[in-house]
Amino acid sequence: MDAGIPSSILARWGDLAERPHRPHGSGLINRTFLVEGRRGPVILQRLHPVFAGVVNEDIEAVTAHLARKGLITPRPVRTDDGALWVDGDDGRPWRALTFVEGQSFDHVPSPAVAREAGRLVARFHVAVADLEHEYRHVRVGVHDTKRHFATLEKALAEGRSHRLFGEVAPLAERLFRAAERLGDLGGLPQRHVHGDLKISNLLFRGEGAVCLVDLDTLGRMIWPFEMGDAFRSWCNPRGEDEGAAAIDVAIFEAAIEGYGEVARGAGIVTGEEARALVAGIGTICLELSSRFLADALNESYFGFDATRFATRGDHNLVRGRGQLALHASVEAHRGALEGAARAALGG
Incomplete structure (x- = not known):
């Protein structure tokens, strides 16, 4: 209690x-x-x-x-x-x-809600585009992709005797092969962002999106990582705690269309950033998968569901497998996703 x-x-x-x-x-x-x-x-x-x-x-x-x-x-x-x-x-x-009155969702229930979510985040990005502020709290390395992969490599090297090693190791091998195809997004501009746009951090009234909450992650980040984290959350109806994750293209299309209705013409997203969106989603999926797989061997997860999983490692293994499956789904639908982003944002 x-x-x-x-x-x-x-x-x-x-x-x-x-x-x-x-x-x-x-x-x-x-x-x-x-x-x-x-x-x-x-x-x-x-x-x-x-x-x-x-x-x-x-x-x-x-x-x-x-x-x-x-x-x-x-x-x-x-x-x-x-x-x-x-x-x-x-x-x-x-x-x-x-206190702001509103409802939050753990999963996006419909394309209509996804469209409103996109519109709200775009309104936020337009509003902060001219903000002049130096952040006091800075999350160093939050999307340092190489560092996350190195953490997994270390966990593998030190965790060979762990009971889950036989399941984690082949997933990690797939992850590292996929990571070889990642592009370098480091040259993109650092923009003001919310920093954690999972769908539960948006409040709704009916299907209308009201505001963003959980603002401790405010800061600067490249736009494809901000929206990549949003879309990997919004467009995966099965959530993080299922191993067979997949991207819902209809949810993605609605969300990016909603975002584009507000953002297109506002000058807050360049063509280069728009073209990098799908790569951003894929990178976030692999980052999260590497974190979860490392945590599976390290038995470190502060909020695991003891009603469904025997240990933190078991919960993290499912999460790591799920984000890796989500990355594969993003790659399988890359053409459709990039086409939707071009139609909504230009570029």
Whole structure:
């Protein structure tokens, strides 16, 4: 059972002091609560150790910019003495955000929802295109593809006695062969991005997309990686926890068409970036597969599903196999995907 929010933390926001609260959402990173504040509901979160308090300065800057552009967005709620976050007794930061009403999905239920998701992300990208901000919290190496592959190589070298080695090794061999065909996307421009556009980080009302949430990953990244991560999430109806993943071309077509309806003509995506989109999806699939396969041998996964899998390694093996299958599916449908991207974005 969740211990709840310490009263000393709630007291820093006078409107929230001694107010009822309950766990909110299904995220595995931050501990999230909905607090019934005296002036309405507020989200209060205890951040995961990977995030320092200064990430809230980035969120404040970006969401203020989004609000000025007319976009709906959660905003930081400062404490009574003006702080953006409060350090708990264990040194972990707590922060408050305005509550935005909406529904999230674990999987894209229809092409109509995919189209709205694409439109929302494009509105976000258009809005932040002129943002001037140097990020305080920087996720170093988050898409350092070679580093992820090297981590898998190390896990293989050190994990030969692991009970799952016989299953992981042939998958890793397939992965490394596929990686030899990856192009170099390093010369593309670094743009302001959300950084983690899995479908559960978008809020909807009906089929209309309202806003992006989980903003701790804001930063700069190349556009094909930002959208590659989005599409590998949105267009895989089976999700990460199934080994037989495949891309849904109809979902992709709807999503990129929605994105293009907003972005085309706005000057936020070059022809070179658009042509690299499918390569970006494939690269993200292989990155994730390498991470999951390494974690299978290292038995390291913070949120594995003990109701379905015996160990963290077993869960990660399925995830690693699934992302490798998704990469193969992307390659099998490359022509259709690239054609849809050209039609939606030009280039």
